[in-house]
Amino acid sequence: MAVRRDVRRSLTAAALDLFLAQGFDETTVDQIAEAAGVARRTFFRHFRVKEDAIFPDHDAVLREIVGHLEAASPLVPPLTAVTEAALMVVDTYATDPETSVKRYELTRRVPSLREHEIGATSRYQRAFTAFLNERDGADEPRRLRHEVISAAVVTTHNHVLRAWLRGGGTGDVRAELTEALSGILAGLQPWLDDRDRPREVEDDVLIVVTRRGTPLWKIAQEIEAAG
């Protein structure tokens, strides 16, 4: 497994260097395989097409993220779970800044690669929306708000990531994204807070009035806020 992963990484590095040096269209799979010191068929064991060689394995990341969201405790506020998921995405870039910066250079030059990246982004966005619909309710205008929140998270992710890549991949992109998301989501949190609120009666007694079916994490949040 470790060996396969190393081969994959060598192929990615070779592909990136060749694409940047001689152009994407001008580079063949044979040249990439040769530069990585493996056979042509080894390339196709890891990637279907040339484009795939330079991107993080978005399908695998998406599966991880969906798993993370589905496993999130009902006591965790949904926006916290989504923030964690966005950090998991940025981690796939942060673990190898050099490759990420080269890939960014390349996607700026080759439109088809840029589209590949935009497509991946929209899949993450849909996963966030599906999660929010499931945890927070899927009626209107809640559905629209969940879509907007997911778009806001992905937009913020891309904004922070782009700035980091333009700066050569130095600095703590994870910390920057955490801060930026907390600013943006603080503005959107009220959209998830507009249900029945608990009412305090006495100092030591807290009566929580809430709708049947209200998610547990909301009740917990209200109790904490009231306490």
Added chain:
Amino acid sequence: MAVRRDVRRSLTAAALDLFLAQGFDETTVDQIAEAAGVARRTFFRHFRVKEDAIFPDHDAVLREIVGHLEAASPLVPPLTAVTEAALMVVDTYATDPETSVKRYELTRRVPSLREHEIGATSRYQRAFTAFLNERDGADEPRRLRHEVISAAVVTTHNHVLRAWLRGGGTGDVRAELTEALSGILAGLQPWLDDRDRPREVEDDVLIVVTRRGTPLWKIAQEIEAAG
């Protein structure tokens, strides 16, 4: 000009019907031209490739929108100008519901057409961001907020448009979008309102304390609110 526009519309109608009936890949430009009763070269006077035939002229719409935004008075709140621009986009679908619904059917079946549509959407989003940066200031975290607002507008546009298309293109999509945007943007408006505020001193005297360079529409808004 009117004739050219009619030819264009016939070609679009013919292309849509053929794509839906026999498949996108299976349809040739010659077949489309024949069905529209024009020569092959006429097709290429209107469209570069097969894909272009079925989409609204996004480049022309984008030029109109940028023109509208640039012409907006500095007294118009930026979010109002952006809302109007989003309504201009939805109008391009609302003027011909039948074509819009067929095109939607088709983009759901053919991934490459869906990507074309997503690409157009992201160009509108960038135009909104550029306008907000110009009118509201381009420092951080303002830039990020402008990007998120633009993503929210485009997401809301697509959400309302999709619901309308799924419903067969009946109902007033413009009114629905106006209402949805006003709900979403009311939540985001505070991001554009957090500068120095004017302070009232006496009943009949209004002293506006504001930063040099504050946009006129903001001062006007504050004066109106204070009065």
